[in-house]
Amino acid sequence: MESFLQKAKAAAATVASLSDGEKKSLLHKMAQALLHNSDAIIKQNAVDMENAEKNNLSAALTDRLLLNKERIEAMATSLEEIAALKDPVGKIRDGWILDNGLKLEKVSVPIGVIGIIYESRPNVTSDAAALCFKSGNVCILKGGKEAQNSNEIIAKTLRDVLAANDLPIEAVSLLPDSSREGVAKLIKQDSFVDLIIPRGGEQLIRYVNENASVPVVKHDKGLCHSYIHKAADLKQAVDIAINAKCQRTGVCNAMETLLVDAAVAADLLPTLKQRYEVEGTQLKGCEKTRKIIDIEAATEEDFHTEYLDNILSIKVVENVEEAVAHINRYGSGHSEAIITQDCDASETFLNGVDAACVYLNASTRFTDGAVFGLGAEVGISTNKLHARGPMGIEDLTTYKFKVYGKGQIR
């Protein structure tokens, strides 16, 4: 492991020194190589698909695993799009001159060696590699066991391009030991690895967070709420409540709990029940909710649950303060919305809720790097430090102070 990490660290210095023109050209060649290699990639993917069947992987996971011509073309297109992003390295974020004449520049630089731990979809392998490469970083990728063969041939395809262009192949690496022990070692290597990004199940993220000595930017769950305030436009409120829950249920920015103001609950809940029935949503409610509509009871456990499914908890609250308190207690700090036409209530909510993204009169489903206009997305950070919310390629840089003097001493 250590000799591998030493090579990765050495490669980081090389990648950091590439010009944007060189990086663009390499990423273009990598996209071409993926297309050129698509038969071989599909062949290796078939091995993973076969194993998936043997291991009774769920239909949803099996579909995410599948690679075909179209999906490989999409991977290549994604590489071209990442190549075309503005280079995040070398941006002068700030600068000023001190009284003594020293000129300070606060400049974006690559972070160094980044470990990314993820699951299932093999396109993450090429996307993550490209995002790291474009931002001047070296990546160490640890994908899911179920996609091992696909990930290996994708990584090999990208590494062959590096080798053919006299660049260190360690710039794009799969973690050599992809077992749990391998991960346990990787997250302790703070002299070689600068950042770990875990994306995936809660258990994995907790494990990494508790055991890493390398800094972690975690991509944790989204337990998102919408709160319908008494001064809401009620038609708008229903449309947003349906969209936030039902447009896509298995994603982190979907709503899991709906909070309804007591003043409008009697009016709204029957309409909402009707609309959710059309969508096939399973509803669970607090006591106050169940006095108005006849649905299953929501337990304390329910309000703590990210269903990632077509299920919704409903709770009646007395006012915006109770809504904020509930969200700050049960939410995961991801995306939270208020629906209201009242300016005071809106600002109380947007300021009081402690979350990466807070919405007025819109669906939480918009939380996404591409939708927000950040270009390709590394993921959605539930960290408060370094990067919060949709994490774009700029968040794969840090900065240094360059100080220009003419002999100043203190």
Add this chain to the structure above:
Amino acid sequence: MESFLQKAKAAAATVASLSDGEKKSLLHKMAQALLHNSDAIIKQNAVDMENAEKNNLSAALTDRLLLNKERIEAMATSLEEIAALKDPVGKIRDGWILDNGLKLEKVSVPIGVIGIIYESRPNVTSDAAALCFKSGNVCILKGGKEAQNSNEIIAKTLRDVLAANDLPIEAVSLLPDSSREGVAKLIKQDSFVDLIIPRGGEQLIRYVNENASVPVVKHDKGLCHSYIHKAADLKQAVDIAINAKCQRTGVCNAMETLLVDAAVAADLLPTLKQRYEVEGTQLKGCEKTRKIIDIEAATEEDFHTEYLDNILSIKVVENVEEAVAHINRYGSGHSEAIITQDCDASETFLNGVDAACVYLNASTRFTDGAVFGLGAEVGISTNKLHARGPMGIEDLTTYKFKVYGKGQIR
């Protein structure tokens, strides 16, 4: 511990909602209270000083521990200065409108609950509390055992002001259990604590970094280099080399190793030796150095050592590439300088060295938040993530995305 942390988290919401006017007024009252209480503070400090004598604390540490009228006045002045800083909360860092009309604001918000672990000087207690308070955060402070009585009365003085103004006293707390076990517990409480800042000895920082599940911004050692390139203005080079080592030796931004280009070594080293002898500096050199001047041999261990003392290692290098490689191997990523008039060598060095602050033709001694113009300084971060180098009050904030809609759904 948990009930204390719950109160601290609740206090964070209150402090975050204070206006800058309220924070200024409170900090002013805290400054007044320190002055008003100075007799009592000096009395408690005398207990610490007595214990220091009993425990044979070094003269340097004992001096750092001492509080008198002047030092308490300086603490009060520091609070007034922090009060006068521009409020870092609520700054719209960026903002744009999406095609669908959603308006995004990326706004600075407080981080929440911040644990700060530090040593010796009791003025850090009031400074750290004020920096956290001004930036809308709650602090949990863990000072050195040797300053326990001083820290307690300073914290009590500040907390009495909070209580008198109907604010939760948990906004400024000393860690209730200040033992090693208390620290061990604190750094694991990621559901209550948002950030740990360890300042102090290497061992403490390593312990926190390896065991924390709370994100850490570490303030680690400074193993700083200066490299005299062959195209340096030699008089300037000598002045900088003397200043970086000798102006103050016990600080993290002082030089520990001097790299001298082989092309100018024979010319420079005898002059340097003469100048350093005047300053009483103990010199240690590599083999090539010792062929030119008669000094003690520097071992591998020396090049890894932050002396924090009037001792200097000297190494002769062949070119800028060797200098960069040496620094990236032995340096701690703090502050590194090149002295040269050659533009290519300068940029090769400034870009190639992986450190928070890189200098051209200036002393590394300038690395400091106040000197850099950041206002009061939290410390000097040796992290790459979140904050790197001098860490000002703005680095005690994170951000959230506020998204304003008119009923947008996806």
